[in-house]
Amino acid sequence: MFIPSDCATISAKQPHQEREREREQESGEPQLAKSEPEARAQIISLARQYARQFHPLHDFDHESANFVKGERVSYAGRCFDEREIAALVDASLEFWLTPVRYTESFERNIAAAIGVRHAFFCSSGSNANLLAISALTSPQLEDRRLRVGDEVITVAAGFPTTVFPIVQNGAVPVFVDVTLPTYNIDVSRLEAAVSDKTRAVILAHTLGNPFDIAAVKSFCDRYNLWLIEDNCDAFGSEYTLDGQTKPTGSFGDIGTLSFYPPHHITTGEGGAVFTSNPQPRRDFAQFS
């Protein structure tokens, strides 16, 4: 490659930071601190100021959320303040587009919040459901492995991507009806749905209302079935089983979350699949 000699001389004599300083002075841009930590702190501080000035109130307004017949029902809204803006700017300055420190700490915090050992961040709640079912196809699971043609029990009226991963893995969804008003599984119909091909049950806690975990879990234990809790709508919901109250998502073998904006917390797009079992945890990484 041809490099003109004057260019080569300039870059040798003028290190990048020096050239940048000259450029700032010429353009009238604000001076950036010399060291990286100082420059970062300066930018984050400006971002916080920006948030206070231009996003003054992004807390959910419960007053205006009161229902007025005939008017639009506001069930949610953007809730954030300068801390979120500062964290976004901090992460973007590193420009790691793959999972690094923020993702790792997020995974640890999600696992702790649910009360499980491992959480794996992924691209959506739908992806989390796909990873959950796909992990069950691992040959390492031997007799309990989900194979093509096996059956997975789910509900007839639920979220589509609770069902699609069953079909995507070549298994057969077996639909059980729901009850009103919760739209959760009618557990009285579980026995009629089981066959010698049934390997797993995947159910959502619809709109945050836990399904009858006691009945579903004892059914799964009785027939040695995997239980996947689609917890996408239920982050923060709790259930009491045998006198112990725990977060939904922690009762089954695998649980999932969605962080798409209408959910309880958001990462923009995003989801998580979690478990206390080390085997599926390895498989989430392999299938993702």
Ligand SMILES: Cc1ncc(COP(=O)(O)O)c(C=O)c1O
């Ligand atoms: C019960 C349930 N499962 C799965 C999903 C899929 O999540 P995502 O939109 O992040 O793919 C949703 C999304 O709303 C959901 O409500």
